[in-house]
Amino acid sequence: MIELIYSPEWFYGKDIIIDIVSIFVLLLIAYFSVRYYKIDRRNKNYLLFAGSFAVIALSFISKIVTNFTLYSSVVQTRHLGLLTLTYNAVQSSDVLFYAGFLVYRILMLSGLFMLYSIYSKTGRSTSTLIVYLIIISMYFSRSVYYVFHVTALLLLVMITVQYWNNFRKNRHDASRWLFWSFLLIALSQVIFVFMGLNSVYYVAAEIVQLLGFGALLITFIKVLQDGKKKRKK
Numbered sequence: 001m002i003e004l005i006y007s008p009e010w011f012y013g014k015d016i017i018i019d020i021v022s023i024f025v026l027l028l029i030a031y032f033s034v035r036y037y038k039i040d041r042r043n044k045n046y047l048l049f050a051g052s053f054a055v056i057a058l059s060f061i062s063k064i065v066t067n068f069t070l071y072s073s074v075v076q077t078r079h080l081g082l083l084t085l086t087y088n089a090v091q092s093s094d095v096l097f098y099a100g101f102l103v104y105r106i107l108m109l110s111g112l113f114m115l116y117s118i119y120s121k122t123g124r125s126t127s128t129l130i131v132y133l134i135i136i137s138m139y140f141s142r143s144v145y146y147v148f149h150v151t152a153l154l155l156l157v158m159i160t161v162q163y164w165n166n167f168r169k170n171r172h173d174a175s176r177w178l179f180w181s182f183l184l185i186a187l188s189q190v191i192f193v194f195m196g197l198n199s200v201y202y203v204a205a206e207i208v209q210l211l212g213f214g215a216l217l218i219t220f221i222k223v224l225q226d227g228k229k230k231r232k233k
Contacts (some may be wrong), residue, residue, distance in 0.1 A: 026054070030053040115159055180215050
């Protein structure tokens with residue numbers, strides 16, 4: 001059951017810190033999106049934007065709870081020095097592990113789909129097809145972890161393309177940062193696909209993902225700065 005943990009031992013807990021930073025960025029953007037919606041209630045995109053980022057933030061919270069429980073079980077039993085107890089402790093957390101990560105994957109893919117639907121002009125039939133494919137990928141990701149990451153990658157690629165097209169139209173600095181942030185987050189999913197081969201890939205993916213959310217925070221700051229400049233004019 002040890003194979004449930006893709007993180008190397010020296011990285012235990014550090015991925016939780018990275019996810020906490022991601023949650024902070026996501027909730028911060030969601031909060032200000034709600035504030036913008038209250039100012040301009042005609043623009044429903046602000047509310048959808050806030051909802052999608054809040055759902056993704058909730059997915060990371062679920063992941064943190066799952067990882068924290070799993071890591072603490074392994075570390076606690078490892079101090080006892082009994083291999084059988086370590087095995088049983090991890091085995092007893094299997095249900096929590098799969099349930100927690102199932103919630104994490106459902107919320108993550110749902111949030112990404114919500115975000116994609118803001119900018120895409122897909123019809124009801126296309127949206128239904130995408131939802132169906134997400135459900136199918138969730139079913140197979142129970143036994144094959146990379147199915148989830150490939151599905152998340154496809155959604156992120158579609159979102160990134162939307163932001164690239166948006167940047168080409170307006171050439172705003174914030175649009176460029178938004179494109180780069182989601183490109184990095186998409187790249188992290190590519191690396192996550194290979195984490196079953198070596199735990200180093202998991203560390204690299206977490207770092208790239210952190211850089212992506214860092215770029216997203218810079219984007220948020222630039223949007224606030226642009227808003228202040230407009231108000232001064």
